[in-house]
Amino acid sequence: xxxxxASGALQRISELEADDSGLKNPAVLENEVFRALCFQFxxxxxxxxNTGLLNALQALVTLRIDxxxxxMASLLMESEERLGKGQLTVEHLCALGESLxxxxxxxxxxxxxxxxxMQEKDIEKWSPREIVMVxxxxxxxxxxxxxxxxxxxxxxxxxxxxxPQLSPNFASVILNSLVVLCQTQAVALVLALCxxxxxxxxxxxxxxxxxxxxxxxYFGYREQIFTEALETYVTKAILTMHPxxxxxxMQYCCKKxxxxxxxFDAVAEGFIAHADRLxxxxxxxxxxxxxxxxxxxxxxxxxxxxxxxxxxxxxxHFQPHTLLNLLHSCALIQRYPQNFLPKIFSPYFLQKxxxxxxxxxxxxxxxxxGLNRVVTSQLTQLFxxxxxxxxxxxxxxxxxxxxxxxxxxxxxxxxxxxxxxVKTGLxxxxxxxxxxxxxxxxxxxYAVDIEIKLDEEGFVLPVAQCxxxxxRIALCVDxxxxxxxxxxxxxxEEAIKQRHLQxxxxxxVQKNELNLxxxxxxxxxxxxxxxxxxxxVSMPLExxxxxxxxxxxxxxDYIEDLLQYSGGEALAWVAREAVDAxxxxxxxxxxxxxxxxxxxxxxxxxxxxGLELDFF
Numbered sequence: 001x002x003x004x005x006a007s008g009a010l011q012r013i014s015e016l017e018a019d020d021s022g023l024k025n026p027a028v029l030e031n032e033v034f035r036a037l038c039f040q041f042x043x044x045x046x047x048x049x050n051t052g053l054l055n056a057l058q059a060l061v062t063l064r065i066d067x068x069x070x071x072m073a074s075l076l077m078e079s080e081e082r083l084g085k086g087q088l089t090v091e092h093l094c095a096l097g098e099s100l101x102x103x104x105x106x107x108x109x110x111x112x113x114x115x116x117x118m119q120e121k122d123i124e125k126w127s128p129r130e131i132v133m134v135x136x137x138x139x140x141x142x143x144x145x146x147x148x149x150x151x152x153x154x155x156x157x158x159x160x161x162x163x164p165q166l167s168p169n170f171a172s173v174i175l176n177s178l179v180v181l182c183q184t185q186a187v188a189l190v191l192a193l194c195x196x197x198x199x200x201x202x203x204x205x206x207x208x209x210x211x212x213x214x215x216x217x218y219f220g221y222r223e224q225i226f227t228e229a230l231e232t233y234v235t236k237a238i239l240t241m242h243p244x245x246x247x248x249x250m251q252y253c254c255k256k257x258x259x260x261x262x263x264f265d266a267v268a269e270g271f272i273a274h275a276d277r278l279x280x281x282x283x284x285x286x287x288x289x290x291x292x293x294x295x296x297x298x299x300x301x302x303x304x305x306x307x308x309x310x311x312x313x314x315x316x317h318f319q320p321h322t323l324l325n326l327l328h329s330c331a332l333i334q335r336y337p338q339n340f341l342p343k344i345f346s347p348y349f350l351q352k353x354x355x356x357x358x359x360x361x362x363x364x365x366x367x368x369x370g371l372n373r374v375v376t377s378q379l380t381q382l383f384x385x386x387x388x389x390x391x392x393x394x395x396x397x398x399x400x401x402x403x404x405x406x407x408x409x410x411x412x413x414x415x416x417x418x419x420x421x422v423k424t425g426l427x428x429x430x431x432x433x434x435x436x437x438x439x440x441x442x443x444x445x446y447a448v449d450i451e452i453k454l455d456e457e458g459f460v461l462p463v464a465q466c467x468x469x470x471x472r473i474a475l476c477v478d479x480x481x482x483x484x485x486x487x488x489x490x491x492x493e494e495a496i497k498q499r500h501l502q503x504x505x506x507x508x509v510q511k512n513e514l515n516l517x518x519x520x521x522x523x524x525x526x527x528x529x530x531x532x533x534x535x536x537v538s539m540p541l542e543x544x545x546x547x548x549x550x551x552x553x554x555x556x557d558y559i560e561d562l563l564q565y566s567g568g569e570a571l572a573w574v575a576r577e578a579v580d581a582x583x584x585x586x587x588x589x590x591x592x593x594x595x596x597x598x599x600x601x602x603x604x605x606x607x608x609x610g611l612e613l614d615f616f
């Protein structure tokens with residue numbers, strides 16, 4: 001039998017008897033025919049053709065033959081000898097490189113020698129398979145230097161026109177290689193590959209899809225058409241997808257702040273079905289994005305019931321930081337983990353968060369060294385949540401030394417341009433800068449974008465005044481970075497902030513790009529409010545809302561227009577009239593009178609300063 005036929009037989013055996021998990025039937029290695037084939041290659045390696053030699057080597061690597069065996073040592077030695085003499089073509093170089101990469105500890109020196117020979121070849125004539133193999137070899141051989149950057153530049157240029165012909169596997173491999181090799185300058189190739197990958201979402205294996213998503217995250221690529229393709233695929237395949245792939249999909253949505261309800265709803269159903277088979281990290285990967293993007297799926301009751309069951313069963317298996325992230329995300333969407341908070345606030349758990357071994361009895365300093373600002377912020381927010389929203393919680397409290405003085409704003413910092421526009425408008429309306437403050441730190445860990453103080457009669461007070469303050473208005477200047485992408489849905493961190501500020505006594509007013517559009521006439525504000533009041537007066541008495549709830553409803557829909565035309569004083573006067581009104585009929589009359597004044601508004605500011613503002 002010729003070496004070509006013998007190597008072909010070995011390859012056929014490897015195709016039938018080996019898969020990703022290993023050999024299907026280890027007894028095949030003891031078969032007489034297989035042993036006879038191996039004998040030929042072991043003792044006649046110098047007489048083999050390049051094709052026979054390298055095909056046999058690939059087949060034996062696939063069959064998991066011990067690299068230290070005399071058979072493998074003989075084939076590897078012969079291959080390296082022919083490599084050193086320059087006897088291998090591009091196809092043979094790629095075959096040898098692929099075999100070496102499959103070994104657990106490939107010889108980097110041999111791989112570098114392969115790359116040295118590849119640089120001398122005509123790159124324009126390479127096939128897609130050869131291009132892909134060179135990218136894979138470069139992942140191993142490049143160590144941060146620029147030794148092969150010229151080859152990479154040529155390779156990127158040659159790959160670009162070949163992108164439409166790449167298979168899903170090849171596209172995934174090249175994208176992964178570009179991430180590993182930090183090829184951020186290959187913009188045209190990255191964009192072409194990303195657009196090409198969109199077409200193949202249903203055809204990727206789970207591992208390939210993970211590589212594609214990782215590349216999209218690394219290069220910052222986001223397209224609606226890709227999200228739609230993911231939605232179609234995930235909703236159909238959620239029950240068969242590998243849990244790690246589902247976690248990568250959720251990570252992609254979370255990092256890109258993409259609130260895809262079809263994906264999240266499908267993942268919730270997948271969690272309910274497969275939660276018992278997930279690792280603790282995978283459980284967090286499924287659930288945490290719901291809190292970060294502030295979304296409750298239709299199956300939320302079943303979802304969190306299943307999560308509670310899993311936590312009761314496997315709580316001790318969770319790593320401290322994983323458990324903290326998971327419970328904090330639940331609190332963001334008002335799913336309060338009261339049964340597990342005593343563990344979170346216990347000295348034992350806090351010690352584990354700091355990474356202190358259980359056997360060491362170490363006195364924790366005032367500033368725990370092992371807790372970074374993110375961890376202490378999560379602990380503090382959980383403590384504030386149970387204090388404000390869980391009145392029946394009676395477990396241990398979080399000690400002051402573990403609490404932050406202010407929550408970090410890195411992910412939801414104020415939109416500087418939008419804040420400037422709002423401040424300019426307020427300055428025009430209030431005439432003086434002393435009547436509102438921006439970026440105010442509160443004693444409750446949160447920072448308020450703009451704060452306005454009112455006295456008991458509804459007059460605006462200077463921000464420096466601390467006496468006779470009856471009400472504080474927190475104006476939240478919410479830029480797009482505080483919302484999910486292309487959505488009006490606040491992120492979890494901002495939603496919990498506004499919820500807590502309301503519970504702490506602030507009147508929260510939301511201002512964003514969408515509602516900062518001026519109205520043509522002031523009467524456009526008056527008409528809808530009068531219509532709402534007429535509806536309220538016509539309601540049966542038992543359906544009447546408390547006056548403070550009426551004002552909150554009025555404010556939610558129309559406060560932006562009131563601020564646009566009358567400043568903080570208009571809000572103050574309307575709020576004062578409403579809160580003091582004993583009956584809805586009187587409330588209607590007073591609000592009607594107050595709103596009529598908007599057409600020729602003249603507002604007196606703080607009496608202490610004698611400020612008088614003229615509008616229109």
